[in-house]
Amino acid sequence: MSTSRQYELVYIVSPEATDQEVADLHTQIEGIVQRYNGTFDKTENWGRRKLAYDIGKHREGTYVVETITGSGELMKEIDRRLRVLDSVIRHLVVRVDEELRVADRTREARQANSARRRVARGLPAERAPGEGRGDGDNNDDMDGPEAQR
């Protein structure tokens, strides 16, 4: 338990690299993960993206996000490898299990709290669809001008 942690690895491959090279890199990392008895949870290729600032002489890069469960040593090895490779222009390893656990816990606490208060008010515990103000989840058009003032 203590050695198994979830990490997120994001790396940016140089735009000159071909799709094949990107795939090779992925298998290489997979190999390291297996060698250290880690598990590969998810991989996501964002494709080519413009960089917010130049890295070296590059203006764009291919982003790959991998979610890996394993030990700290595993991530250390991956980190070392990626640092050496010239085709990887930037990479970042973030430990996510704790943050996600905290997020889960706050969400559960909020839901339990709301259920309790709703019951106290004589309402069913769950909010019926269409009831209340609703969540403006995907609504970010209010933020620009709001944030400015």
Next chain:
Amino acid sequence: MREERGGGGRGRDKDKKDGKGGEAPRRGFFRRRRVCKFCAEKIDYVNYKDVRLLAPFLPERGKIQPRRISGTCALHQRKLQVAIKRARQLALIPYVTD
């Protein structure tokens, strides 16, 4: 409206909403009561890969917007700060723009 204050932390968001139409347009000019975006939309995890989420907190210059302006609560501003710094490392958002 005053009574609701007693509700403590939980009632905060409602409180702020009330303040908008409420009694205190402080000293002449009217200032809009701001609500923490993350509390209002119940975002528990501030994802550093989500540029669209972070973008409103980066004014033109690219600096992190202070919470006195954006209205973000202390907890979420802290999380936001970490997320923005990570996103900067990954060249998702700029360190500076000029």
